Amino acid sequence: MIYTVTFNPALDYVVRVDHFALGAVNRTKQESIYYGGKGLNVSAVLSTLGYGNTALGFVAGFTGDEIERGVKGLGFHSDFIRVEKGLSRINVKLRSQEETEINGMGPEITGKDVKQLFEKLDRLTAGDVLVLSGSIPKSIDDDIYERIMESLDGRGVRIVVDATKDLLINVLPYHPFLIKPNNHELGEMFGVTLHGPEEIIDYGKRLQEKGARNVLISMAGDGAILITEEEEVFRMGVPKGTVKNSVGAGDSMVAGFIAGYLENGSFKHALRLGSAAGSASAFSEGLAGREDIMRLYEELSKEGF
Numbered sequence: 001m002i003y004t005v006t007f008n009p010a011l012d013y014v015v016r017v018d019h020f021a022l023g024a025v026n027r028t029k030q031e032s033i034y035y036g037g038k039g040l041n042v043s044a045v046l047s048t049l050g051y052g053n054t055a056l057g058f059v060a061g062f063t064g065d066e067i068e069r070g071v072k073g074l075g076f077h078s079d080f081i082r083v084e085k086g087l088s089r090i091n092v093k094l095r096s097q098e099e100t101e102i103n104g105m106g107p108e109i110t111g112k113d114v115k116q117l118f119e120k121l122d123r124l125t126a127g128d129v130l131v132l133s134g135s136i137p138k139s140i141d142d143d144i145y146e147r148i149m150e151s152l153d154g155r156g157v158r159i160v161v162d163a164t165k166d167l168l169i170n171v172l173p174y175h176p177f178l179i180k181p182n183n184h185e186l187g188e189m190f191g192v193t194l195h196g197p198e199e200i201i202d203y204g205k206r207l208q209e210k211g212a213r214n215v216l217i218s219m220a221g222d223g224a225i226l227i228t229e230e231e232e233v234f235r236m237g238v239p240k241g242t243v244k245n246s247v248g249a250g251d252s253m254v255a256g257f258i259a260g261y262l263e264n265g266s267f268k269h270a271l272r273l274g275s276a277a278g279s280a281s282a283f284s285e286g287l288a289g290r291e292d293i294m295r296l297y298e299e300l301s302k303e304g305f
């Protein structure tokens with residue numbers, strides 16, 4: 001089975017404003033709401049690609065009710081824990097001259113709530129895949145992903161972590177199967193700004209030295225670099241297309257990578273399917289559909305990637 005965990009699900013409120021002006025009244029030209037949060041996006045794209053999975057996580061308040069109701073239509077099974085204090089987030093994604101995001105804090109999760117999550121995770125067995133994705137609410141210590149990995153250590157569960165800073169650094173000694181920082185997040189972890197592929201590969205390898213098995217570094221419109229546990233380095237470009245909304249591109253890439261790897265165990269195929277899914281979502285208003293992903297997969301193959 002594949003499980004995803006989203007500590008901080010969200011309603012993504014995507015608004016388009018012509019020439020956004022700070023400190024003035026702006027009016028939207030277009031607005032949409034999506035069910036978001038990194039793990040939920042991974043769950044949705046996995047199910048689009050034919051991989052059934054269960055989304056775990058925490059929801060609260062009326063926004064949490066709506067997330068719980070809405071994801072029922074996205075093709076995966078959900079098993080959320082309802083928490084009492086606070087609200088699930090509404091994350092604002094402002095589309096104007098530039099893409100600006102305001103991501104909320106999320107509800108208050110107690111020790112009792114976290115215990116319930118550990119009970120659910122205790123069902124995982126050898127061969128299962130677990131995706132730990134996204135930020136955590138302020139009420140939780142940033143060793144939580146590490147504690148989850150520690151509790152599953154030795155069970156043969158493949159764990160994928162898509163998080164930033166300490167949340168990610170702390171899990172590395174537990175040998176996650178895959179981590180997916182973007183190039184900016186990779187630089188931030190080491191307090192540097194990275195220029196060019198050589199530096200990115202160098203710093204990616206440092207994460208491997210700290211324990212990660214496979215490191216996938218996404219670089220938005222510049223594609224991605226994969227450093228595998230077999231000491232191979234693959235580079236991937238992007239297909240042609242017009243970006244409509246890049247929210248969820250990284251999550252789609254993670255889902256495509258997992259689906260591709262589970263299909264035949266090939267890292268090259270996983271990277272290509274992950275990249276096709278990432279770009280297909282960047283070229284869509286919401287998350288990508290299967291047809292678009294497969295079309296871009298063929299395009300990347302034809303271009304020799």
Ligand SMILES: Nc1ncnc2c1ncn2[C@@H]1O[C@H](COP(=O)(O)OP(=O)(O)O)[C@@H](O)[C@H]1O
Pocket residue numbers: 182217218219220221222223224237238239243246248249250251253274275276277278279282
């Ligand atoms: N502007 C874009 N054009 C084409 N593909 C893109 C674009 N933005 C993202 N992608 C695809 O999605 C992947 C993940 O996007 P990225 O923005 O790096 O992730 P994140 O959202 O985690 O920061 C990229 O590696 C690329 O394959």
Ligand SMILES: O=P(O)(O)OC[C@H]1O[C@](O)(COP(=O)(O)O)[C@@H](O)[C@@H]1O
Pocket residue numbers: 008010012035036037038039041091103133134135136246247248249250251252
């Ligand atoms: O948990 P975080 O880091 O605040 O991110 C949450 C946001 O990430 C997203 O899952 C999108 O992530 P990506 O653009 O990195 O794929 C949004 O749906 C959500 O609003």
